[in-house]
Amino acid sequence: MRYVPVNCLREGQKLGKTLYGKNNELLLSEGKALSKTLIGSIKRLGYCGVYIEDDISRDIEIVNVISDKLRNETIKGIKRLYLQTSSGKPTVESKQELHDNIEKIVDELLENKDVMVNMIDLKNFDNYTYAHSVNVAVLSIIIGIALDLNRNTLIKLGLGAILHDIGKIFINKGILNKPGKLTEVEFSKIKKHSMLGYKYIRDRFKLPTISHGAILEHHERYDGTGYPANKCGEDITFFGRIVAIADVYDALTSRRPYRKAMNPADSLEYIMGNSGTAFDSDLVEVFVHKIAPYPVGTTVVLSNGYIGIVLENYELLSLRPKIRVFKIGNKEVTPFEINLKDDYSYLNVTILDVINEIAS
Numbered sequence: 308m309r310y311v312p313v314n315c316l317r318e319g320q321k322l323g324k325t326l327y328g329k330n331n332e333l334l335l336s337e338g339k340a341l342s343k344t345l346i347g348s349i350k351r352l353g354y355c356g357v358y359i360e361d362d363i364s365r366d367i368e369i370v371n372v373i374s375d376k377l378r379n380e381t382i383k384g385i386k387r388l389y390l391q392t393s394s395g396k397p398t399v400e401s402k403q404e405l406h407d408n409i410e411k412i413v414d415e416l417l418e419n420k421d422v423m424v425n426m427i428d429l430k431n432f433d434n435y436t437y438a439h440s441v442n443v444a445v446l447s448i449i450i451g452i453a454l455d456l457n458r459n460t461l462i463k464l465g466l467g468a469i470l471h472d473i474g475k476i477f478i479n480k481g482i483l484n485k486p487g488k489l490t491e492v493e494f495s496k497i498k499k500h501s502m503l504g505y506k507y508i509r510d511r512f513k514l515p516t517i518s519h520g521a522i523l524e525h526h527e528r529y530d531g532t533g534y535p536a537n538k539c540g541e542d543i544t545f546f547g548r549i550v551a552i553a554d555v556y557d558a559l560t561s562r563r564p565y566r567k568a569m570n571p572a573d574s575l576e577y578i579m580g581n582s583g584t585a586f587d588s589d590l591v592e593v594f595v596h597k598i599a600p601y602p603v604g605t606t607v608v609l610s611n612g613y614i615g616i617v618l619e620n621y622e623l624l625s626l627r628p629k630i631r632v633f634k635i636g637n638k639e640v641t642p643f644e645i646n647l648k649d650d651y652s653y654l655n656v657t658i659l660d661v662i663n664e665i666a667s
C-alpha cells in the first residue's frame with residue numbers, strides 16, 4: 308500500500324488501512340472502494356491522507372511499531388479517562404486500564420526495538436487529543452528504549468507522557484479549539500495547563516513521582532525559553548526533556564483546524580534545527596535515528612527526476628531509503644527498484660521532496 312494525501316484521492320481507489328470515526332468506531336474497512344461521498348467524509352473528518360492499495364504498491368507492507376489494535380484500545384481508554392476526569396473523577400478500572408495499556412505498549416516496543424517509526428499517523432480532528440497523547444507516549448518510550456532505560460522506568464515514562472496534557476481538561480474549550488491566532492491573555496491561560504495537570508495528577512492519581520516531570524515540564528525548553536518555570540538545561544527533568552521532543556514532533560505532523568500537517572522530513576528538520584536551543588541535543592540525536600523522514604509508502608521525487616515509492620528505511624542512513632521508481636520526469640516507466648543506501652550509481656542522487664500524488 309502507499310500513502311495518498313486526502314486532496315489527491317480519486318474515486319475507485321481501494322483503502323489499504325481501516326479508518327476510524329469520531330469515537331474511534333470503525334468507519335471504513337480496508338479494501339473498501341472510495342466513492343466521491345466517502346472521499347468527502349474523509350476530508351470532513353480531518354484526515355490528512357489515507358493508505359491506498361493498488362497494483363504498484365500491493366506488496367508494500369506498512370509495519371507499525373505498535374499494533375493498530377493496541378493503539379486504538381489505548382486511544383479509547385485515554386478518552387474515557389479524560390471524559391471521566393472532566394465530569395468527576397476517573398474510575399479505578401480506567402486508571403488500571405491505562406496502566407495495563409502502557410505496559411503492553413512498552414512490551415510491543417521492546418519487541419520491535421529495531422523497527423524505525425515508519426508510519427504516517429492517520430488522525431482525525433475529533434480524536435486528535437487522544438491519538439496525540441498515545442503517540443507522545445509511544446515516541447517517548449522509543450527514545451527511552453534507545454537510551455536503554457529499563458522496563459519499569461519505561462512504564463513510568465509512558466504513563467507521564469500519555470497524561471502530559473491532562474491539564475487541558477481544566478482550560479476553556481473555546482480557547483483550546485480557537486481556529487485563529489490566540490491573544491496574549493488566551494495564550495497565558497493555555498500555558499497554565501502543565502501546572503494544572505501536574506497538580507491534579509500529584510493530588511489525585513498516585514503516579515510515580517518521576518512521571519510528574521513529563522506533565523509539569525513538557526513545555527520547558529532547554530535554553531530556558533519555556534514554561535511554566537523557565538527552567539534550563541538539566542534542571543528540566545529527564546522525562547520533561549524527552550516528552551518535549553515527542554510532543555512537538557507529533558503536533559507538527561498533525562493536521563489542525565488552523566494549519567496543515569508537516570511531513571515527517573520537515574518536522575524532523577524542525578526538531579534538529581532547535582537542537583541545543585529548545586531541545587536537549589543528546590536526546591534529539593537519539594530521536595532522529597529512530598524516525599523515518601520518508602516513511603515506507605510515501606512517494607518521493609529524486610534529484611535525477613525519478614519518482615518512486617519508499618520501500619524500506621535504514622536507521623543509520625535514513626535519508627537513503629530503498630525506492631520503487633515508476634516514473635521518470637513525466638514519463639511512466641516499468642517499475643524498478645533502487646537502493647540509495649548502497650547502489651553506487653546513485654551516490655549523487657538525493658531526495659528532493661515528498662510528492663503529493665502520482666499525476667497520470
Ligand SMILES: [Fe+2]
Pocket residue numbers: 471472500501525526
Ligand atoms: Fe502541552
